[in-house]
Amino acid sequence: MQRTERLFALAEYLRGRRTGVTAEVLAERFSVTVRTIYRDLDALRAAALPVGAERGRGGGYALDRGYSLPPVNFTAREAALVVALGRFAIGMRLLPFTGTLESALDKVRSALSTSAQRELLDRLRELTFLGVPSLPTRKPVREALERAWFERQPLRITYVDGNFLETVREVRIESVVMDRHETRLDAVDLASGERRHFRLDRITRAEVVGA
Incomplete structure (x- = not known):
């Protein structure tokens, strides 16, 4: 990657994150030394890009939150x-x-x-992917999950376990685990405080709590 291309990519990367990222992470991302990253950051500042350094947890280098670049153009x-x-x-x-x-x-x-x-x-x-798809999930379940995940809301699910026992639970999604054959919710049961995995294909109904 040429330096001009790298500078543009670095600016786009910082723009996309808007949270602090260390020089070490940037160096690994662009396969250059930390010293080179420092020089690149200086070059961006010289080009009037408001790159600042944030301290503390989640700190590092970031663009000023009020700054915006022109729309991204895909090739x-x-x-x-x-x-x-x-x-x-x-x-x-x-x-x-x-x-x-x-x-x-x-x-x-x-x-x-x-x-x-x-x-x-x-x-x-000219692109072909071969593989075994994950087990299907009902569209209303996916839609409720999507809303709960992005809005950080609790989710009420009807779940059928391996013994075909159906239970209704209210959960808070911590993460989504995507395996080759199944997708699982890593979630906390709000009633018991227990953290466990729920297979997405075993959720028969779902709704955002309070919706």
């Missing part, structure tokens, strides 16, 4: 990979947030010119 190559990976995640049923993902992919496509969209379609025809 057909970049868009093809983003769309292909998104389609793979949907097709394999790994990522439960399909509504948000499909909306994002539509925006990536719409941002391309007509010729770039044609090239995108050509590239996608």
Whole structure:
């Protein structure tokens, strides 16, 4: 990667995070030395980008929160990979947030010119993914999960365990674990305080608490 290209990529990376990141992490991300990262950060400041250093937990280098760069322009190559990976995640049923993902992919496509969209379609025809999809999940369950996850709200689920026993629980999602054959919620049962995994395909009903 040439230095000019790296500087632009560094600015985009900082813009995308907006939280502090250390020089060591940046050096690893761009496969350069920490000293080189310091020089690159100085170059960005000299170009009038408001790069500052934050102290404390989550600190590091970050762009000023009030600063914005022009909209990101995808090349057909970049868009093809983003769309292909998104389609793979949907097709394999790994990522439960399909509504948000499909909306994002539509925006990536719409941002391309007509010729770039044609090239995108050509590239996608040449990409094939093989694998065993995760077990299916009901659409209303995915939609409720998506809302609870992004809005950080409790979720009331009807769950069927391995002994076919059905229970209703209110949980707080801590993380989503995506395996090759199943997707699991790492969640805290709000009644017992117990933390456990819930297989997504075993959730028959779900609703955001208070919705």
